Amino acid sequence: MSRARNESAGVALLGGAAACCVGVVVALAAWLAVAGFAPFWPTSVVEVSLRDGAVVLGERVAQFDDAQVLRTSEIERIGGAYRRLRPDDIVSTALPRDVLAIELADGRRLFARDAGDAAALLAAAGAIESDVVERVAPNALGFGSRCMLFVKRVARFVAGAPDTSNISGGVLPALIGTLTLVLLMSVLAMPLGVATAMFLHQRRGAYARALRSAIDMLAGMPAILYGVLGLGLFVHGLGARVDAWFFADRLPVPTFGSGGLLWAAATLALLTLPVVVVSVERGLAGIPASLREGSLALGATREETMWRLLLPLARPAILGGFALAIARAAGSVAPLMLVGVVKLAPALPFDAHFPYFHPSAQFMHLGFSVYDASMASPDALRGVPRAYACAALLVLIVLTLNLSALVLRNRLRARQRMLEPA
Amino acid sequence: MFVLLLLCAIPAYLLASAASLPFAGQSPDWARLGILFGGSLRATLCALVFAVPVGIAAALFAAHFCAPRLRGWLRAALELLEAVPTVVLGLIAFASIAPWLATHVAGVVVACVVAPCALFAWGLATRTPRRRLGWMPLWGVPLVVAALVAGVVLGAGIDGTRFVPASPWNTLLVGLVLGVATLPTVYAMADDALAALPSAQTQAALALGATRWQALVTVALPAAMSGLIAAVCMAAARCFGETMIVLMASGNTPLGGFDWLGGLRSLSAELALELPRSAPSGAAWRELLLVALLLLATTMLLHAVARVMRTRLRARQVA
Amino acid sequence: MNAAPVSVALSARDVSLWYGARQVLDAASLDVASRCITAVVGRSGSGKSSLLRCFNRLNDEIDGARVQGSVRVGELDAYARGASLSELRRRVGMVFQRPNPFPMSVHDNVGYGLRLFGLKRGAELDDRIEAALRVAGLWDEVANRLDDSALDLSFGQQQRLVIARAIAVEPEVLLLDEPASALDLAAMLRFEELLLQLASRFAIVLVTHNMQQAARVSRWMAFLHEGRVLEFGDTDAIFTNPHRRETEDFITGRIVSGD
């Protein structure tokens, strides 16, 4: 076997690894897109005749090797009417055209043969007409109307409120919670991070070098440790102090002394600060020294040079740091679990009551919803699809925020035509 | 500037508060701590087994054999992967991969052997790459997929009692998904290490008549070695502290030992699960601070090693 | 050149400079006369740029740089305790070897210094920018592209742009560090004309390694060798009758090599 052939085999191995990377990313994206949006696609309602003579109506929600699971009319409670059917139980399966699928505001689904049947089911379920949020005859729908229904369902999911147990319904509070958190985090972290980077940029010597490596190291600390810090320092430390001083009348019920939006944002700000500092400083360092000297030679002080020349030039780097911060903040759920994210907090963090914005309120978060819906939902057959839907939404948000920051950065960079630092 | 103090406060806070809490005679539960540490370690090692070969090989390919356009794409794709919140990967592991993996462990093992062999054979059958290979990974994808599928099918045939996991949420699953999560870290750092080398060195080797492969093995690889080790350390640090994936895919059973098909519970998962329930400055709180400290110390150690390695890399470039 | 009474715009006395432990300038003394060109010549690495950077205290920005001696610009003692760096640098403009336009518009580049000293956007700013660009001989070329990026200009235009930027704040002394070293012959000759025009308004210190250029444009000349000013005087006198061996070697060597 020649050396050349061995080499070519080696290269093929390396290439295979690269192919693996590409494959993983593509597969992940495809899987997320499919699993994230499948829950909204209108499925058919089947009528199954069983060996014992019974006839059940419902939608197929899972398919195993040895059985399928049918969701039948949930008259009593949500998630309470699954039927596990094995192939040898089934005599025949049909798709009657005019069955009705009804969804109630609390998430329960009912399947009726006709209008009369529907009225009876509604009565049995203790619901009235105004509880009905969706009433369709899915088997009679053409492709176009299925698409319409799909869009409507997605809209209801994104812009609706969850039901009382967060098993079904919309995720608006979680969406708003996520966005508010990212916004608040940016407001806290960006100025501090940029200021720190400016400070570090002007310092040299052992002290600055030590700080720089400390910050480098902090950028790589596990997120959960920031959660521990946030819980110990902000919630139990600072929060308890604030409560003792300003909200003593409400004690022992904590106001700021328990996890909430503000502390979560502060924790995330700590988490993202090193990332921001590192990338802004790298941007500043990438600006050619000749420009800085040119400015100084014109009589600008160091501060003026920093504010008028370097900082505007570092804007792409600042935006790049912002993008990284967003990706890190919107994606880290673990620290939030320690500082105030909750399963269900349907109230939004801002409302019409003074002071309009409630930073101490507990909040929902899409990432936590993913975790909670998949791991702790009382109805697993709804929980996992719901978790996937939340996940797709979260990924969309992260990528949108991230990409828009990056696009903005590239525009600016193109305008300044600066060399890429580092 | 007080920001800096704030930043330095993080490790300081953990240390100080753990040290200042009176241990009141009870000694902490070292055995449990050991098990948790072992859990994190097992998850990390298993993830590295997947991420390191693939990540580094991909970086080597990108740096030496790949069309520049494709290299940019590869990097962008992996950056995209890095931006995906880990809770999403955890969900996929928990809800989709776990049930499948429970019955296909043997298939995965066989596939991991078959795929490289297939690639190797394919490489033998083709010509020596004198030039850059360009877009080969794109047509490599079907081959890899086919090899993996073949492996799984073959594995299904020999599925014996040896490869039955104790639980659908086990170390192998954590390792697979955590490996995917750290792939971007390994790749990016390895790519940086390789890109930092003066291309003149490789050019010189090529000018002397070396093939690209020889230039890689004799010049670039030794020069970049410390950078690659740094990449592995950073990836290990990242795996060690990762929370959501481990929390969702590991089953969270505090088991000792090194069973790669058994469940585990990591330091980070312990923090995420127990800390919200424990009252501040109680006994449980104290234990958890110790857990946090252990996590902190390990990641810092790994980072320090990576740092030393990178300094070496830089020294080498100057020399 | 008649011996009109020469007024001194900048005078350096016994300037020594260390970069860390390494001494780069050794008691260099120099007088820069108003309204004419003083050339500073010397081998590469002899400390010419360093000397210029002592005049506007740009060496303060380098870690480990230490300066002794005195530099006076008019009545201003540059190294006096409490001397204002901003004022010094406004009165002593500098143009670097490679043009370093800021990545902003042409307008903002030239206006940068003016705005530093408090001029607000408006007609006056625009007028002074135009004036500076006219003096630098760039106005005709950029009049209708003031809002384009300065980086879109050609090399020669960038060179004149940074000169316009430096003279917009109306300094007394203009330091030019090998400004013509990257120009071709024709451009260099045009550039020398510009220098001569500028010399009617400012005191100019011109660092150059091109002896012919120094001979063509300068009235006074200083020869720097290993950090010391070996010779300083009338340019013609030095060319015809150098006092030191080193100077002669340099002059003749350069001329023979045809640089």
Ligand SMILES: Nc1ncnc2c1ncn2[C@@H]1O[C@H](COP(=O)(O)OP(=O)(O)O)[C@@H](O)[C@H]1O
């Ligand atoms: N920032 C610096 N740090 C240390 N040494 C320097 C620095 N700048 C210049 N030097 C040294 O000072 C000497 C004079 O440099 P320079 O003034 O640039 O010479 P010239 O401009 O005459 O070519 C050179 O030997 C150079 O290596």
Ligand SMILES: [Mg+2]
């Ligand atoms: Mg010089």
